[in-house]
Amino acid sequence: MNVIVPKLKEVLFSVLPITAIVILLHFTLTPLETPQFVRFLIGAALIILGLTIFLIGVDIGITPIGNRMGSTIVKSNKIWVVVVAGLLLGFFISAAEPDLHILAEQVDAVSAGLITKTSIVLVVSLGIAVMLSLGMLRIVYDFPLYITLTILYGLILLLSFFTSKEFMAVAFDASGATTGALTVPFILALAIGVSRLKKNSKSSEKDSFGLVAIASTGAIVAVMAMSILSKTSKIAGALEQGRTDPSSILDPFVQTLPLITGEVALSLAPVLVLFLAFQFLWFKLSGAAVRKVLFGILFALIGLVLFLLGVNAGFMEVGVTVGYQLASRESHGYLILVAFALGMVTILAEPAVHVLTQQIEEVTSGYVRRIAVMATLAIAVAAAVALSIVRILVPEIQLWHYLLPGYLIAIGMSYFVPKLFVGIAFDSGGVASGPMTATFILAFTQGAAEAIDTADVLVDGFGVIAMVAMAPLIALQALGLIFRLKSKKGGVAGRGYAD
């Protein structure tokens, strides 16, 4: 009927599975304390409400801004404008990302002040800025995505020989952290704004994706380079985990609210400022259009605050408890099984996933359906979380035992998979490691790691994000192969994406 009802329905269907599984666990394997359980239910309600409002805000605010900026920048037809605009956009947007600040604080704490918070934020933002610029240049000069990614991941592989194990984990996590709930929709929209100008509709379609992927490698390269240059190899200490008083139901919500509101407002500030600057200099939109965009930003703000409030105050603690209780059991079969199930349902509630799947539908005129991408992502993330739990259980398995072959396969596949899916797959890596995974799944694995003596909470915790970011690369490229086979079988001249 109107805009709100279908969005609400879509969000309900994606948040209810995770709620159902936790309720099921509550009554069977891992009974939660009553206040915790009630908080979880309040959290679920907040997430449903918040995600709905946020997605509407992205639709009418963030996406149109990104689209228009992308088009406007490229229409200048001057290379320095593209480079400078890419640098500025990349730097300010990632510097304002709350997840990056949290990560930087953690690194600051565990490296005993050797690497300061400010330096991490600056270096990572700079890395993202450079890569965003490069990524936009790639689109306008028609340089193939798979070659770009091969070069970038080759560089990462090279750097990883000189980087310590702890910093590897931080580096991959940094890439997940900077591609947060706001950054991803914006960068996606930027790429679409640039590439939809293209006359060749096939290249316009495939170049709409891939910019998030390129930008997020910037974070990895930056952290690795910093670790090598500063010759810091040791990370000592442990993460402090803020625990709230479990007896009060509402306190955690009340305490978290101002903090989250500040963070979200900070991360939206550059988008707002840039929009106003572009509006006065170039866009010159009508009053009604500006009002629409401003309402969009406001909705994104309110929605994201409610969503994060629900996740942080309602879900995180439950994740730790469920993980801890399951890992304390005699047999670990249930733990792996639940990890698989949680991975599968958590990804559905990830905000950026909704944005990405909708963009895919729009760019391909509905040819690549949301449900296909969602289902593939769910299976991929489920496998990633389950494998991470196996790694925590078996100390012999190192993170790179998964990552190295995984990335080799992903890069290898990019040479013969339909090119549209290469972009989609590498973008969804950044998309999958959003706030929902970073809190709930991370909390779950950290809870499990706490209960298992051989596990290291810090290293194992970081690793799971890297896994969740990698698995979709392979799974979605596999989906691309299936799409190609199917369209061949149909005998319709149709839409072979191979070039």
Add this chain to the structure above:
Amino acid sequence: MDTRIEQNSAELIVAIVNFGSGSKLTRAAKRHGIRGATVTLGRGTADSHLLEFFGLSDIRKEVVFMAAGKETALQALDALSREFEFHKPNHGIAFTTSLCGVVGTKSIPCKSLSGEREDEESMYHIITTIVEKGRAEDVIEAATKAGSKGGTIINARGSGIHETSKLFSMEIEPEKEIVLILSEAHATEAIVASIRGALKLDEAGNGIVYVQSANKTYGIYK
């Protein structure tokens, strides 16, 4: 050979349904003898001032184009309209317009349209406006002022003979928006005039408007 090839005039069915129903509609249409369909994404506008104020007026739609012989088309559309309940509000709309010839898997030649057509004076017109990207809302606004009930916007790309240009190494085509508006026949002239005035269509490069007559319409409610 298919006996339906006898049908000498062709109809184009255009159905505008909520996002996600396009494929369902296509499948159903094939059951009723339609040979193929093309689906594209569009967005519609809701008729609510409150929602419009908050910028919430856009609704994602799917626009389905299907060409078929006249008999087949009308029968199929009738069945589809019952199945998808076009008569209820917000269940979508559909209309048909005459085609002059179809070439494809099944060719339908053009039959002289004069004479027999004129007696069925159509009640509705389809007003199609193609303008620069970003101006579709202005078109809808102008049309609404002149009595239209809303419209559907389709993103498109295209250019006149002299408009292709090059930025860096990508060839560029200007982005356009196509606005489909269904209007009652007596309001058409006013709507077209309003759009023409608001968008200054008489100046070169500002866009075009064309009007077709709709033979059959479903789902329009007053």
